Amino acid sequence: MHRLFVAIRPPATIRSALIGLMEGIRGARWQDDEQLHLTLRFIGEVDGRTAEDVAAALGGVRQPPFAVALDGVGQFGSRGRPNALWAGVRPHDSLAHLHRKVDQTLVRAGLDPEGRAYLPHITLARFGRESGGLDAFLARHAGLSSAPFEVTGFALYESRLGHAGATYTMVERYDLRD
């Protein structure tokens, strides 16, 4: 079985800006450079045949390249029990559009539609029991922004879960073009 997701890989300048933020929270399992991505659609476990169908179907997604920028920070989970810290991305509409196209493509390839609302984000850290200093981090970086960066493509990734966190391998890359 293959655990798959579709994501955008931020450029190196953005990744290093994000890595520069990664300090000051007790219990944070910070993502490393290889792990930084902006998920378009989580797929989950599929068999090899379905993985091939999905990889082929995604080649049919058409959208011109567009620009986005970092925009603030946020958390998933409850206030007292966060499970992830992320950097936001704006504007949402071009990303939401691409998300919708990817979702429709996957449904046509036989997968179930995405169940939850799409919130574009780049996960920076995950948490177990402890998250000391998270509120101060969120306040300190509420105004996070960046120069716009071009999204020229997206990719299908395989996620392997291990003791030291997840390892993501690119399965196939897709260019956005007019």
Ligand code: 3AM
């Ligand atoms: O983009 P991030 O890193 O926030 O949390 C998982 C990760 O998201 C998410 O998919 C990305 C690659 O693993 N993920 C894991 N299980 C999920 C699920 N059941 C999920 N997203 C939605 N539903």
